[in-house]
Amino acid sequence: MWRHEDELQSMLRDSVDRYAVANDTLVRFRDKRGSADGFDTQSWRDMAALGWTGALLPEEAGGAGLDFLPVLSLAEAIGRNLIPEPFVASAIIAATVLGASNAPAARKLARALVAGEDVIALADQEDIAAIEPAAPHTALQPLDSGGFALTGSKIFVPAWTSETRLLVSATLEGDPVVIAVDARAPGVAAETHRMTDGTICAHLTFDKAALDSDALILRGDDATDAIRLALARGTIALAAQLEGAARRLLSMTGNYLNQRAQFEKPLASFQSVRHGLVSQHLQIELAGASWRSAAASLQQGLTGEAAMRISAAKARCADAAQGMSKAAIHYHGAFGFTEEADIGLYANAILRWASWLGNADAHRGRALNLSREQQPTCN
Amino acid sequence: MQLTPPTGTADLDVLSVPEFRARFRNWLEEHYPPEWRKPIVLRLRGEQEKRWLRLLDDHGWRLPAWPREHGGLGLPLAKQLVYHEELARFGAARFLDSGGTMLGPILIRFGTAAQQAKYLPSILRGETLWCQGYSEPNAGSDLASLKTIAVRDGDHYVVNGSKIWTTMAMDASHMFLLARTQQGLRKQQGISFFLMKMNTPGVTIRPIENLAGESEFGQVFFDDARIPAGDLVGVEGDGWGIAKALLGVERIFVGSPGLPRDAYAVFRQVADQLGLNGGSFDALNASLFCDLNDLVALYEMVAAAAVAGTAEDHDYSLLKLAVSELFQRISEANLQIASDYAGIHGPAEIGTLKLQLHQIYMLARAATIYSGTSEVQRDIIARALLGKAG
Numbered sequence: 193m194w195r196h197e198d199e200l201q202s203m204l205r206d207s208v209d210r211y212a213v214a215n216d217t218l219v220r221f222r223d224k225r226g227s228a229d230g231f232d233t234q235s236w237r238d239m240a241a242l243g244w245t246g247a248l249l250p251e252e253a254g255g256a257g258l259d260f261l262p263v264l265s266l267a268e269a270i271g272r273n274l275i276p277e278p279f280v281a282s283a284i285i286a287a288t289v290l291g292a293s294n295a296p297a298a299r300k301l302a303r304a305l306v307a308g309e310d311v312i313a314l315a316d317q318e319d320i321a322a323i324e325p326a327a328p329h330t331a332l333q334p335l336d337s338g339g340f341a342l343t344g345s346k347i348f349v350p351a352w353t354s355e356t357r358l359l360v361s362a363t364l365e366g367d368p369v370v371i372a373v374d375a376r377a378p379g380v381a382a383e384t385h386r387m388t389d390g391t392i393c394a395h396l397t398f399d400k401a402a403l404d405s406d407a408l409i410l411r412g413d414d415a416t417d418a419i420r421l422a423l424a425r426g427t428i429a430l431a432a433q434l435e436g437a438a439r440r441l442l443s444m445t446g447n448y449l450n451q452r453a454q455f456e457k458p459l460a461s462f463q464s465v466r467h468g469l470v471s472q473h474l475q476i477e478l479a480g481a482s483w484r485s486a487a488a489s490l491q492q493g494l495t496g497e498a499a500m501r502i503s504a505a506k507a508r509c510a511d512a513a514q515g516m517s518k519a520a521i522h523y524h525g526a527f528g529f530t531e532e533a534d535i536g537l538y539a540n541a542i543l544r545w546a547s548w549l550g551n552a553d554a555h556r557g558r559a560l561n562l563s564r565e566q567q568p569t570c571n
Numbered sequence: 572m573q574l575t576p577p578t579g580t581a582d583l584d585v586l587s588v589p590e591f592r593a594r595f596r597n598w599l600e601e602h603y604p605p606e607w608r609k610p611i612v613l614r615l616r617g618e619q620e621k622r623w624l625r626l627l628d629d630h631g632w633r634l635p636a637w638p639r640e641h642g643g644l645g646l647p648l649a650k651q652l653v654y655h656e657e658l659a660r661f662g663a664a665r666f667l668d669s670g671g672t673m674l675g676p677i678l679i680r681f682g683t684a685a686q687q688a689k690y691l692p693s694i695l696r697g698e699t700l701w702c703q704g705y706s707e708p709n710a711g712s713d714l715a716s717l718k719t720i721a722v723r724d725g726d727h728y729v730v731n732g733s734k735i736w737t738t739m740a741m742d743a744s745h746m747f748l749l750a751r752t753q754q755g756l757r758k759q760q761g762i763s764f765f766l767m768k769m770n771t772p773g774v775t776i777r778p779i780e781n782l783a784g785e786s787e788f789g790q791v792f793f794d795d796a797r798i799p800a801g802d803l804v805g806v807e808g809d810g811w812g813i814a815k816a817l818l819g820v821e822r823i824f825v826g827s828p829g830l831p832r833d834a835y836a837v838f839r840q841v842a843d844q845l846g847l848n849g850g851s852f853d854a855l856n857a858s859l860f861c862d863l864n865d866l867v868a869l870y871e872m873v874a875a876a877a878v879a880g881t882a883e884d885h886d887y888s889l890l891k892l893a894v895s896e897l898f899q900r901i902s903e904a905n906l907q908i909a910s911d912y913a914g915i916h917g918p919a920e921i922g923t924l925k926l927q928l929h930q931i932y933m934l935a936r937a938a939t940i941y942s943g944t945s946e947v948q949r950d951i952i953a954r955a956l957l958g959k960a961g
């Protein structure tokens with residue numbers, strides 16, 4: 193067993209596992225996926241009380257100020273237990289952007305995130321299949337009366353609810369900026385889509401949405417860097433969630449195969465089945481090593497090498513998890529093809545996580561491109 | 572709708588295979604309900620399926636495989652294959668027609684004259700819909716271990732037990748089923764083949780929703796359900812052989828490349844809408860294109876061998892394996908090229924189209940499970956390749 197964790201990591205993992213058992217998260221996931229938001233705001237507050245939503249936020253903002261690496265133990269366990277609340281979207285991606293700003297508006301949102309009062313989402317993506325931060329067409333226009341008018345559009349904005357607070361990337365007089373937007377503000381229109389993990393994504397259109405000048409939270413390189421880091425972290429966190437989900441699917445499938453018999457023998461006794469699962473296991477081990485190595489690399493800063501490893505990890509974790517979900521369904525036979533089998537919940541969630549922030553093909557291509565800019569490393 | 576006179580079956584005989592193809596194609600163009608042209612995602616059921624079967628029958632196109640003395644078209648296999656190919660090429664909705672494709676040939680071969688007279692005409696007319704009651708909760712790949720029992724009681728059999736994964740159980744008027752009539756023998760022995768009305772007292776049905784969001788299959792419970800002894804097919808205890816007889820030449824249809832071909836058409840639609848071309852996309856596209864091309868080639872070869880009477884069991888297994896795995900691979904490629912859209916539950920609006928990528932991906936999951944799982948097929952192929960070994 194090469195996996196190891198320090199005390200903090202195992203404490204965080206335990207806290208998710210205990211929460212999952214106490215809250216029967218699979219049942220909850222099943223219940224919530226058809227609900228208006230796809231998750232539960234009360235559970236979000238409960239998770240806040242456990243310290244998860246503020247884990248990454250600096251202490252000045254009321255957060256725990258943890259390093260990113262241990263926070264990934266939360267992500268892994270959240271994936272493994274299939275917790276529908278928007279941890280990656282809000283507590284990783286949005287929190288990273290907020291953590292980069294000292295503006296009072298950002299601090300206020302950060303405190304609301306720590307308390308689980310708000311769900312906050314970064315609205316950056318403007319093009320399909322984009323994996324780099326957007327070079328936004330969305331623009332802020334200063335108004336004579338003070339404040340700004342926001343015009344443009346964003347796609348696949350995650351964690352959408354009617355009350356989600358948005359951090360929108362845009363340009364202002366040629367500068368990249370991030371500005372806080374209330375989703376209910378006039379001039380903001382949303383077209384929503386139910387995703388396979390039960391949550392809602394929105395395509396947003398801003399039509400001269402009026403914003404106060406103090407809503408501007410980041411400008412210039414600070415804005416660009418914060419978004420880059422937020423997406424890099426979000427990508428690894430998704431990779432960790434995917435690996436967690438895949439491992440749980442592997443163990444669920446192993447249990448099933450041991451318990452179901454055909455031809456007077458447990459299915460787990462058939463060599464082709466055994467070897468088939470070993471192939472999945474191999475991919476999952478590669479996946480687990482891959483995101484951990486990417487996270488270690490990111491600790492040294494968001495270098496080209498870190499970005500390359502992050503992309504390799506997302507590709508591997510997406511493919512391993514999707515491969516495992518296909519195998520899980522197949523090895524469960526017709527029961528695996530039913531809505532009532534819990535493996536289907538995972539298979540669906542994995543489809544969303546695998547495709548969000550860039551799918552396997554896109555990230556593999558990016559890893560190769562970035563590798564060309566690196567000194568070859570063989571450590 | 573105005574009826575064109577039924578096509579005489581003798582008339583079909585004089586047509587060459589290409590002429591036959593053209594005639595059926597023209598008929599589809601003229602008469603097929605446009606709202607049903609939803610390949611892969613739509614399967615007709617219940618009243619829709621009845622309407623479709625009746626439409627076919629009204630126009631003299633009902634049941635290519637049945638001999639003429641039983642009211643079928645009595646077509647040679649070559650024309651039967653064309654018939655199914657044209658339906659697929661046209662983009663017709665899938666339909667199960669278990670009565671026509673599965674039960675009919677069994678009754679024609681093993682049924683009494685009375686059973687044939689009682690059941691075949693209503694199957695032809697689409698008045699009865701049948702489901703197949705083979706699998707049980709504990710008898711899947713190992714079908715012969717089934718435990719539903721039928722005990723003779725005067726001029727009835729009393730059935731107890733349960734069937735599961737019964738496709739169209741809720742829509743069917745009848746079921747053909749396997750039940751054990753004698754205990755203590757080798758497990759393939761003592762099984763009998765019965766016909767049963769779904770509204771028989773003591774029969775209850777629980778629909779089961781599948782991962783593609785449909786309640787197409789279900790579990791059927793028998794609680795002292797009585798079947799008239801006249802609805803036993805063949806000799807008591809011969810059910811296994813009767814069920815197996817069905818797995819002959821009909822298996823070519825399970826190996827038809829329709830599903831992967833339709834899925835690949837969706838792949839091209841996604842690519843067109845997103846303007847994908849060049850680079851790694853082309854490599855993927857080319858590999859799927861060639862996979863499909865070669866699969867169709869294999870299908871045509873095996874189909875020709877089936878027509879010539881030289882195809883073997885493992886040929887059909889190989890086709891079924893290849894078709895189901897390619898269908899899955901293409902359904903996955905659809906999601907891969909759809910990037911962000913792959914995470915959408917329900918139809919994805921891509922460009923000007925609404926594409927059911929998620930549903931197709933989930934439907935493809937079942938293909939390696941139903942009609943004999945991939946492992947079962949591989950075992951059959953391995954036995955042909957390597958002998959029984961040991």
Ligand SMILES: Cc1cc2nc3c(=O)[nH]c(=O)nc-3n(C[C@H](O)[C@H](O)[C@H](O)COP(=O)(O)OP(=O)(O)OC[C@H]3O[C@@H](n4cnc5c(N)ncnc54)[C@H](O)[C@@H]3O)c2cc1C
Nearest residue numbers: 462522523525526703705706711712736737738941944946
């Ligand atoms: C969509 C759908 C429709 C269906 N419709 C019908 C219907 O109308 N009527 C009906 O009677 N049945 C129907 N079935 C049931 C179908 O025939 C069974 O699902 C199939 O026989 C497999 O049985 P099982 O599901 O119990 O899986 P199991 O037999 O439990 O198999 C589970 C897994 O173990 C593997 N496995 C089993 N044995 C071995 C072995 N010896 N070596 C290696 N691997 C093995 C299998 O390949 C599979 O991956 C349907 C199934 C599906 C999915």
